[in-house]
Structures are given as structure tokens and as C-alpha cells.
Amino acid sequence: MRTIFSTGRLLRTSFPVWRLRRNAANLASIQDVMKLQEKKCQSVVFPVTDLEKLLSPDIDRTNFRLFNPVMEDIAEAEKWFKPAGKHVIDYITSAVRMEHTPDLRQPEVCFIGRSNVGKSSLIKALFALVPGIEVKVSKNPGHTKKLNFFKVGKAFTLVDMPGYGFRAPEDFVEMVEGYIQERNNLKRTFLLVDGSIGIQKADLIAVEMCEEFGIPYAMVMTKIDRSRSAVLVTQFMQIQDFITSQTHGCFPQPFLVSSLNFSGIHLLRCFIAHITGNLQKVS
Numbered sequence: 001m002r003t004i005f006s007t008g009r010l011l012r013t014s015f016p017v018w019r020l021r022r023n024a025a026n027l028a029s030i031q032d033v034m035k036l037q038e039k040k041c042q043s044v045v046f047p048v049t050d051l052e053k054l055l056s057p058d059i060d061r062t063n064f065r066l067f068n069p070v071m072e073d074i075a076e077a078e079k080w081f082k083p084a085g086k087h088v089i090d091y092i093t094s095a096v097r098m099e100h101t102p103d104l105r106q107p108e109v110c111f112i113g114r115s116n117v118g119k120s121s122l123i124k125a126l127f128a129l130v131p132g133i134e135v136k137v138s139k140n141p142g143h144t145k146k147l148n149f150f151k152v153g154k155a156f157t158l159v160d161m162p163g164y165g166f167r168a169p170e171d172f173v174e175m176v177e178g179y180i181q182e183r184n185n186l187k188r189t190f191l192l193v194d195g196s197i198g199i200q201k202a203d204l205i206a207v208e209m210c211e212e213f214g215i216p217y218a219m220v221m222t223k224i225d226r227s228r229s230a231v232l233v234t235q236f237m238q239i240q241d242f243i244t245s246q247t248h249g250c251f252p253q254p255f256l257v258s259s260l261n262f263s264g265i266h267l268l269r270c271f272i273a274h275i276t277g278n279l280q281k282v283s
């Protein structure tokens with residue numbers, strides 16, 4: 001069996017995410033993250049940094065930072081996630097079937113994943129700089145039963161999707177598959193996987209769906225604040241290996257996020273701005 005851990009590091013490594021929790025509300029903007037000590041700042045913006053330290057040096061890190069913008073790019077991208085003048089960000093409509101989806105031509109990205117994996121929370125965190133925006137986060141699984149559209153000015157649209165798995169709506173297949181297959185302006189699908197438990201059977205159904213339709217998608221590991229780094233790094237490496245060996249259309253870099261303490265949120269905002277053509281030059 002391959003050893004992924006570097007010797008002696010596990011005991012010495014603390015979990016900066018716990019410490020960052022206290023100030024989470026302050027970290028919604030990159031300007032505030034940049035005021036942190038360099039190490040903490042890196043850990044919030046690039047959560048993989050904390051995991052890399054645990055790995056033995058011979059592990060191939062090529063795909064850990066395939067998307068590796070500089071802070072200026074991240075700050076530039078954040079502008080799209082803040083309302084200003086005519087740049088209005090808001091929930092616009094919900095749809096239960098394709099005929100009800102809004103006729104928008106601007107680039108779109110959507111978020112799919114099991115019920116309770118953190119889709120709505122992630123969208124809420126991405127929009128944390130938008131005063132008054134309402135993104136429903138459920139206490140009970142299976143809350144989002146519609147496709148919810150959030151328009152980010154004329155730049156792009158984010159779509160929160162119904163969850164599959166527990167109490168999924170019966171017409172889920174028709175709704176989600178129909179949308180993913182037919183939506184012409186869909187630029188990227190984000191497939192969310194619970195970072196504290198890794199890939200589940202139901203996630204594989206979503207992977208198969210994305211692979212079958214040949215759409216570009218990326219995996220996002222959610223709730224990374226819930227796991228100790230030693231557990232998280234194992235899940236991360238498993239997902240990394242899975243993407244390399246089992247997928248074709250999946251972006252080789254899994255994104256790590258916590259909607260609770262904003263780890264990875266700024267990087268994901270930057271990636272969304274980039275793939276929707278709103279940040280042409282990523283250094």
C-alpha cells in the first residue's frame with residue numbers, strides 16, 4: 001500500500017480551520033483575508049496547503065494547484081460577487097422543469113450533489129457580500145426541490161439544483177438530467193461531495209451522468225471544517241485518484257471548501273469568474 005503521509009507530521013500539525021472559525025464572518029471578503037498572517041491567509045485561500053504538509057514529498061502534486069491564481073486575480077474576481085451600480089445580484093426565479101427555466105444567454109454554472117451536501121450553503125457563502133440576498137439553507141434534507149436561478153448582473157448565472165438521494169423529488173431525473181443535457185449556456189457543473197465522508201454510491205450516479213453527457217464538471221469537497229486534516233487528506237487523495245483513474249470530463253483539481261469559515265470560497269469565486277469568461281487573464 002502506498003504511504004501518503006510524511007512521517008511525524010500528523011502529531012505536530014494543528015488544525016488552523018478550528019482557530020479560524022471564530023472570525024469566520026470577517027473572512028467573506030479577500031481584503032479581510034489578506035490582513036491575516038501570511039500562513040493563515042494561504043490556508044483560507046488555498047486549503048490544500050494544510051493538506052500538502054501532511055503528504056510525503058514523493059506524492060505528485062501537479063493537479064493540486066492546476067488553477068493557481070495570484071491574490072490580485074482573486075481580488076479582481078471578487079468584484080463580480082459584489083453588487084455595484086447596475087451590477088445587480090439576486091435570486092430571479094425557480095423552475096421545476098426545462099420549460100420553466102429563464103431564457104438567459106449569459107454563461108451559467110450549476111451545483112449538484114446529494115441532499116444535505118451543502119449546495120445552498122455554498123451559494124450563500126459565495127454571495128456573502130451581497131446584502132439581503134436570500135438563499136434557503138435547509139435544516140431538513142431535500143429542501144431544494146426546484147432549480148433556483150441567481151443572476152449575477154450580465155456576467156453569469158448560478159443555479160442551485162435539487163439534491164439527489166434522501167427524499168429526492170420523483171421528477172429529479174427528468175429535471176436535473178434534462179437541464180444538464182439541454183442547457184446550452186451551461187459552462188460548468190460543480191459536483192459537490194461531502195469532504196468529511198468522501199464519495200458515496202449516490203455521488204457515483206452523478207459522476208456517471210456527467211460522464212455520459214460529456215459535460216465539463218469539477219468536484220468540490222464540502223464541509224472541510226468538520227474533519228481533522230489527517231482524515232481530510234485521505235479523502236482528498238482518494239478523490240484525486242478517482243478523478244484521475246475514473247473520469248474524463250472532470251477537472252483534475254478537486255476544490256476544497258467550508259461555507260462556515262470561507263476556506264476555499266475565494267478561490268472558487270475566482271474559478272467561476274474565469275470559466276464564465278469574466279476574468280480573461282489569470283496570471
Ligand SMILES: Nc1nc2c(ncn2[C@@H]2O[C@H](COP(=O)(O)OP(=O)(O)O)[C@@H](O)[C@H]2O)c(=O)[nH]1
Nearest residue numbers: 115116117118119120121137138223258259260
Ligand atoms: N460545518 C459545516 N456545515 C455545513 C457546511 N455547509 C453546509 N453545512 C450544513 O449542512 C446542512 C445542509 O446544507 P445545505 O446547504 O442545505 O445542503 P443542500 O441540501 O445540499 O443544499 C445544513 O445544516 C448546513 O448548515 C460547511 O461548510 N460546514
Ligand SMILES: [Mg+2]
Nearest residue numbers: 119120143144
Ligand atoms: Mg439546498
